[in-house]
Amino acid sequence: MSAVTKLGVTRDPARVTRAAWLIGLGIILLALPHLIYPVLALDILAWGLFAVAFDLLFGFSGLLSFGHAAFWGTSAYLTAYLLGHGQSVPVAIAGGTLSALALAVPVAYLSVRSSGIYFSMITLAFAQMVSFLALQWTDLTGGENGLQGFARPSFLGLDFSDAQVRYYVCLALFTLGFGVAYRAVRSPFGQAQQAVRDSEQRAQSVGYNPARFKFTAFLLSAGLAGLAGAMYTFGHGVVSLEVVNWRTSGEVVMMTLLGGTTTLFGPVIGAGIVLLLRDVLTTANLPVGIVTGVVFVLVVLFFRRGVVGTLQHWLRRR
């Protein structure tokens, strides 16, 4: 992309566009709980970060994980468990996130050795193991009933029974997570990761170890998915088996694709669209599965760039 020179100052147009996206997204997210009801806004933050985490692996490493619900769900459960056992909110959220990270170590070790569709199947199978475990280990997860009614003790004078307060706490966590992803993608690590995605052999020949990059990317992605899962528990105050179901893994893929992969903003916007759409459909008593299924099929067939990707493509061509 060519740099624009104006009055002797070199400006990178891509950077300007990115800044515009950042500011736009920031304003929307700050205003969100005043535009829609706060619990839905909270959902958008949690799922949005979850989708960013997924895209870090799919968009930037080319690894389609079909089992990311394992990390989201493990963290969601552990956060709930810790809160239920009298831990403070920061400890519970940190504990949940770390549990996802810990789970990711063996899973990443076993799965990054394969690629393409093999990788997808293996991650899916691991997620199923977690899902069956969640069903069986009722002491920890409540089995079919899930966990609810756990405390969210106030911290630093913040009253977490207020959904608006919870939203802004989650917005801070979201910003932290998004910042980590943003930095990772722009860093030399992120550049190398994309080189590995584009051509593993070429990356290897200039001295990179593809397996190590994939492993690190997997951990980063799983950790952020864990943070998102902790936010979900904190926001809702309920956890059920749904968080480890394979549908959850599929939904995060759908949000990311719809918004646009490799954009980081895309997954957040995709999450927003899917959740708002579902909210509208449920309220209007329309069949949610049929409509989301159709949207998904159309996106895969005709709209693979996603909303943000298409917009960027269109802006660039002008």
Added chain:
Amino acid sequence: MFNGLVNGAFYALLSLGLAVIFGMLRIVNFMHGALYMLGAFAAFALGQLLGLGFWPSLILAPLLVGLLGVVLERGLLSRLYGLEPSYNLLLTFGLTLLTQDLVKQVMLSRFAVSSAPYSPPEVLSGVVNLGFVVFPKYRLFVIALSLVVCLVTWFVIEKTRVGAIIRASTENPVVTRAFGINVSGWVTGVFAVGAALAGLAGVLAAPIYSVEPYMGAELIITTFAVVVIGGMGSIMGSVVTGFAVGVLAAVGAAVYPPIANTLVFILMALVLLVRPSGLFGLPEGAR
């Protein structure tokens, strides 16, 4: 143990279809579980609307599902050839969500049920004494038929001229086309047969598990694990692993019940540690 063989028969039939479709077309058909459900649903609907019994449905329902396979492959999946196989997985995932909820709506609005029992034919009701065990006739029939179908499919693909054409069409379409063979026609046929196999499994399952819109959802995940253990695309691998997993899960359940459903995934992790390409699969680079 013997009931494990019945479950194994379904795993084998389903993973056989998946393996044929993946091995030949490189499509990861997430919709396989939904096609299985459609087979069962078709049998139920044919009975309700046309009064057809088990035997005609056993032929007609797989044919209908196979026909749907033709439409899917021609209309949708063929648009994604040349892209990453991931997109096939995603497309069929979307179709699964769509199909499940569509059938749910139809069952509720047209038939006013959310789940329906289905009876086996008169001849196959009752039990049979095998000397060492007394076993329901129908379940024995399921195991036998599934074995026959698996053997025939394996034989056709590995040993006959038709199989050779199919393998050539998928391994080197350009050269095969130069020999005057209609490659895309064969590809569609293979997908249709794979879909029909899932439909057949569905009809067979209807009297055992009853007809329900989400009956394929959990089964498909186990089937994926079976395919990964057996070696993706390996037909022999999926059939042998399918039956073995069924039996193993039944034995596991007898020893320690909670482990039954997880066993297959533990097994998968172990196999992957030792042999990343699966028990009967070739290493990834060797294709």
